[in-house]
Amino acid sequence: MSARGPAPLPPVLLGVGAVSDPRALARLGDLSGIPVPVGPVEAGVRRARAPGSVVHRVGVGGLDHDDATAVSVDAARELLGWAATRGLGGCLVVRGTTTGDLAAVVEQVHRSLEGDAVMAVEVDLRGADDQTVLRCMSRVREAAPRDQRLLARVSATDPALVACARAAVAGGASAVVVSGQVRLGPRRWWSGPSTAAVCLAGLRALRVAAAEQRWPGAPLVAAGGVHGPAAALDALAEGAASVQLGSALWADPSVLWTVRDAVAAGLPRAGDDVPPTQSRTDLAQEPS
Amino acid sequence: MVGTEAVVTSVRAAGAHDVVSLTVPDASPWVHARPGQLVAVPTDPATGRVLPEVHWLAGAHVDPVHGASVDLLLPVQRQTATGERVRLLGPLGRGFPAPSAPVPVLLVGHGGGAVPLRWLVEVLRDRGCPVHVLLSASDPDLHLDLVHLRRHARAVLLALPEDLPATLRRVLDDPAADPAVVYAAGPVPLLRGVAEEALRRGLPVRAAALDLDGPAVVCGTGLCGACDLLVHDDGRGPRQAGRAGRVLRPCLEGPVVPGEWLVEEPAR
Numbered sequence: 001m002s003a004r005g006p007a008p009l010p011p012v013l014l015g016v017g018a019v020s021d022p023r024a025l026a027r028l029g030d031l032s033g034i035p036v037p038v039g040p041v042e043a044g045v046r047r048a049r050a051p052g053s054v055v056h057r058v059g060v061g062g063l064d065h066d067d068a069t070a071v072s073v074d075a076a077r078e079l080l081g082w083a084a085t086r087g088l089g090g091c092l093v094v095r096g097t098t099t100g101d102l103a104a105v106v107e108q109v110h111r112s113l114e115g116d117a118v119m120a121v122e123v124d125l126r127g128a129d130d131q132t133v134l135r136c137m138s139r140v141r142e143a144a145p146r147d148q149r150l151l152a153r154v155s156a157t158d159p160a161l162v163a164c165a166r167a168a169v170a171g172g173a174s175a176v177v178v179s180g181q182v183r184l185g186p187r188r189w190w191s192g193p194s195t196a197a198v199c200l201a202g203l204r205a206l207r208v209a210a211a212e213q214r215w216p217g218a219p220l221v222a223a224g225g226v227h228g229p230a231a232a233l234d235a236l237a238e239g240a241a242s243v244q245l246g247s248a249l250w251a252d253p254s255v256l257w258t259v260r261d262a263v264a265a266g267l268p269r270a271g272d273d274v275p276p277t278q279s280r281t282d283l284a285q286e287p288s
Numbered sequence: 289m290v291g292t293e294a295v296v297t298s299v300r301a302a303g304a305h306d307v308v309s310l311t312v313p314d315a316s317p318w319v320h321a322r323p324g325q326l327v328a329v330p331t332d333p334a335t336g337r338v339l340p341e342v343h344w345l346a347g348a349h350v351d352p353v354h355g356a357s358v359d360l361l362l363p364v365q366r367q368t369a370t371g372e373r374v375r376l377l378g379p380l381g382r383g384f385p386a387p388s389a390p391v392p393v394l395l396v397g398h399g400g401g402a403v404p405l406r407w408l409v410e411v412l413r414d415r416g417c418p419v420h421v422l423l424s425a426s427d428p429d430l431h432l433d434l435v436h437l438r439r440h441a442r443a444v445l446l447a448l449p450e451d452l453p454a455t456l457r458r459v460l461d462d463p464a465a466d467p468a469v470v471y472a473a474g475p476v477p478l479l480r481g482v483a484e485e486a487l488r489r490g491l492p493v494r495a496a497a498l499d500l501d502g503p504a505v506v507c508g509t510g511l512c513g514a515c516d517l518l519v520h521d522d523g524r525g526p527r528q529a530g531r532a533g534r535v536l537r538p539c540l541e542g543p544v545v546p547g548e549w550l551v552e553e554p555a556r
Contacts, residue, residue: 024510024540028377049535052513060336193333227333250507251338252330254291254377 008241009149009175009219010119011263012256015246016040016093017068017191020050023082028253034260035119036083039093041109042070043101049075062192063247064184070095073108080114089119091151099135103143110145122151126179130163137171151221153177156202165206166215173218177244178202180224191247196225200238207239228255229262236266291330291375292317294358299368302433305361305400307346308368312376315356321348322383323408324473324496324544327360327376328508341366342500342508344403344473345379347410361403361433380509381543384408384494387469390416394459394467395441396482397423398449398474399430400501405473406433413440420465421445424452424478452478456485467491470547475499476517483547493547498538510540519549 016037019025039050047069054066080090092109096102102123109115123140125133137152144150152168154161156178165176180199182190199222210217222235223244232243243263248255294310301307312318322345329341347359358376362368384404387393393412395405402423412419419441425431426449437444443465447455459465470486472479473496486493498515507514519536536545 019511020513021510021537021540024537028509050513051535052516052537055512055514058339061333061338063338192338231333247338248333250509250512251333251340252291252377253507253509253511254330 011242012260013244018246018249035089035091038076038079038090040070040095041076041105042095043104045070045072047071061194062190067187077112077114080117084117090117091120092118093122095124099139103139106143120149124153126155130167133164134167134171137168137173141172149174151175151177156180156198162209169216169218175219177221177223193225193227199224203238229258232259232263233266291377294374294376296372303429308360308362310358312356315350318348318356319350321379324383324404325379325381327378346403347407384544391468392418393469395421396472398478399425401474402432404496409440418442424449480550483550496543497545498543515539
């Protein structure tokens with residue numbers, strides 16, 4: 001598999017915590033080409049429907065909220081079936097405490113009729129150390145079809161960000177999602193436009209580390225603080241290949257389509273020889 | 289659906305609210321708008337705000353000569369000014385269905401949550417329904433645009449929140465009112481109480497099960513699910529004893545729902 005993965009990433013992905021029911025988004029506009037977020041799925045969970053988000057406090061530039069609550073494999077299959085009947089694909093988000101749990105979920109979904117609708121699998125590895133990231137991604141890679149796009153979600157605030165990204169790619173991740181969410185406590189996060197700087201710092205750290213060959217590089221997804229086309233283009237300039245929208249959709253769902261168009265216009269065209277973690281501006285600025 | 293750029297054309301004070309009229313350039317989304325639907329006003333992240341404003345639609349009028357206008361009831365503190373440009377996403381959700389025949393109806397609401405009733409009373413009057421309105425509020429200023437309501441309703445009764453259940457029973461049993469349908473809007477505990485009383489008398493109930501004054505509403509579009517509500521209908525046909533309830537997302541599946549969904553065991 002090449003560093004870019006089996007196929008180009010969609011320009012825009014959706015955060016699973018912010019879109020707990022994609023049917024609400026589908027009534028507002030066309031979702032073709034945008035993977036529908038499905039999950040987070042955890043082995044052993046029997047919840048049939050994603051419960052609503054819990055927001056504890058709204059502050060300037062962000063909000064304090066709980067992590068998305070996990071749902072069952074059956075709930076994920078139902079949502080994938082809904083997406084498939086509309087010609088859409090899904091991004092299956094998996095979480096788990098053991099590598100076996102992660103793999104079991106991926107295997108169950110892929111063996112089902114709805115498995116073909118899975119466009120990508122995102123493994124939530126925020127807070128995990130690099131060895132755990134390596135084991136989890138390796139196990140999920142074994143469980144997933146060979147051409148399945150695998151995304152590893154890591155935290156931009158993690159001091160071992162580069163090591164985690166390296167482990168994710170070594171384990172078979174085809175892209176790394178750089179989450180700008182700030183941890184406020186167990187399963188509690190701060191999200192919003194104020195996290196843009198955190199996300200951009202994470203992207204920059206990975207881009208520099210790739211240039212120094214401290215990790216092999218992979219397409220990066222900016223997940224944090226992307227609340228409009230300008231923020232999305234900033235993320236692209238820092239080396240992101242695509243962006244993930246979350247709480248921005250609560251403020252204004254139509255931002256999905258404006259950001260999608262902006263990112264599609266701002267991305268290098270196929271055939272351009274730009275390394276996945278380097279932007280064009282950097283190529284112009286870096287000394288030879 | 290894309291947002292509509294609306295312009296505020298008039299602001300009229302009504303107690304703790306401003307009745308705000310806006311002109312919208314495209315009439316087509318508003319032709320079939322109903323009382324009980326919502327509009328979301330997206331926010332600019334540059335202002336530091338991360339959540340949209342969500343308001344009840346308080347009126348929508350489409351005129352082939354003068355164009356389309358939309359009414360909203362906004363809090364006075366918002367300081368809405370004439371000429372202000374407001375981006376509207378909507379109309380969202382399922383509104384109140386009007387009765388097929390001109391029958392007497394009772395509208396029950398509480399405080400600012402009763403905004404959808406302001407337009408509903410106008411629509412019902414146009415259909416020839418005699419309308420009785422029962423409103424509760426803890427502060428007289430929070431009663432909704434009473435001049436407008438009194439213009440269209442046969443009777444407007446005001447009550448304190450603690451007196452509302454007794455007043456409701458009296459109106460339901462009053463032969464002069466004799467309501468055939470009950471519409472309600474306000475906090476969910478109030479709606480459950482209204483639904484119980486009305487269903488006990490065999491009256492159909494439709495309730496706007498979303499409390500925009502409460503802390504639960506985050507996005508207004510059904511994405512976040514913060515407004516999720518446990519209802520006693522499992523979506524599998526007529527209800528039977530022993531069936532579990534289900535979670536309803538009012539922003540997506542409502543906000544107007546049958547009263548039967550809000551009570552545990554409807555008396556029929």
